[in-house]
Amino acid sequence: MLRRAWDNACAAWPGVDLSATVFVRHLSMRISSEEVEGPLERLLEHLVLADLFIACACVNGVAGAIEALEQHYLGKLPHALAYLRLPEQILDDVCQIVRIHLLVGTAESRPRLAEYTGRGALLSWIRVIAVRMALKQGGVGREAPEENVLTLIEALAEPSSNAEIDLIKRRYRKEFRLAVRDAFTSLSDDQRHLLRLHFIDRLSTIEMGPLFRVNQSTISRWIKSARQIVYEGTKSRLQERLRLSSREFESLLADIESQIDVGLSQVLEEGGGT
Secondary structure (H helix, E strand, C coil): CHHHHHHHHHHHCCCCCCCHHHHHHHHHCCCCHHHHCCCHHHHHHCCCHHHHHHHHHHHCCCCCHHHHHHHHCHHHHHHHCHHHCCCHHHHHHHHHHHHHHHHCCCCCCCCHHHHCCCCCCHHHHHHHHHHHHHHHHCCCCCCCCCCCCCCHHHHCCCCCCCHHHHHHHHHCHHHHHHHHHHHHHCCCHHHHHHHHHHHHCCCCHHHHHHHHCCCHHHHHHHHHHHHHHHHHHHHHHHHHHCCCCHHHHHHHHHHHHHCHHHHHHHHHHHHHCC
16 A cells, blocks of 8 residues: 555656655654554545655655755745735745755754645645745735735625515625625734635645644634634624614624635635635
8 A cells, every 4th residue: 555655656756766665764754643543545545645755855865856846836936925915025035945944944943844744735835834934024014905805795695585685785795895805804914824725725724733833723713713803804894884774784794604614715715826
């Protein structure tokens, strides 16, 4: 089974000659004691083996590995970070700092690429590191123009049987758009990135834990907090802008809350997949 995993990973990188022995050793060192007790086949199914293969090859100095990493991952960083609206010079600096941290390391730590476990896509993992570097560099502005903003009203379910509420939705479409835009853009840069990884890159809270070096419950709490900010912000802004009866307003809010996950996915899809 391990030989087949190595064969499949090799097929993804025909120009990188990494031995099966080195790869399997690298893989085994990234498996927890709890996971060892479970079925190997199920464990392998949850790993991105091709990504783990190229990371292992880079860490072990295999010829051609760093070039492949540059072409397929690091070279895509400027596009992956475009939503941050970084000045060109800061973007270049961030990408270079990420290269150093991944491949060389610092006086305080070994090359970060050695920490990649294969849980979740390598490009997403690198992007998390890059965003953190960008925040440290101070290049991420708070006034990104309508970044990833798509009103939640676009994501509401198909017209329901309640004709009165459907009429309210259509009538106050503009107000919804403004309220959701303001609520979403009030999130911090870290919160936006967290939601982007969860809703766009489809990373589970288990996969996101190692990326942020916290446990699953902490990730879940962060996501819940960000979602609540969007909902509460939308609610307060609508209260300011709409003049509806209490019954109408509460019915409308209940419908929004029931669709909040779908809505966040749609909001983030509008440019969030870069």
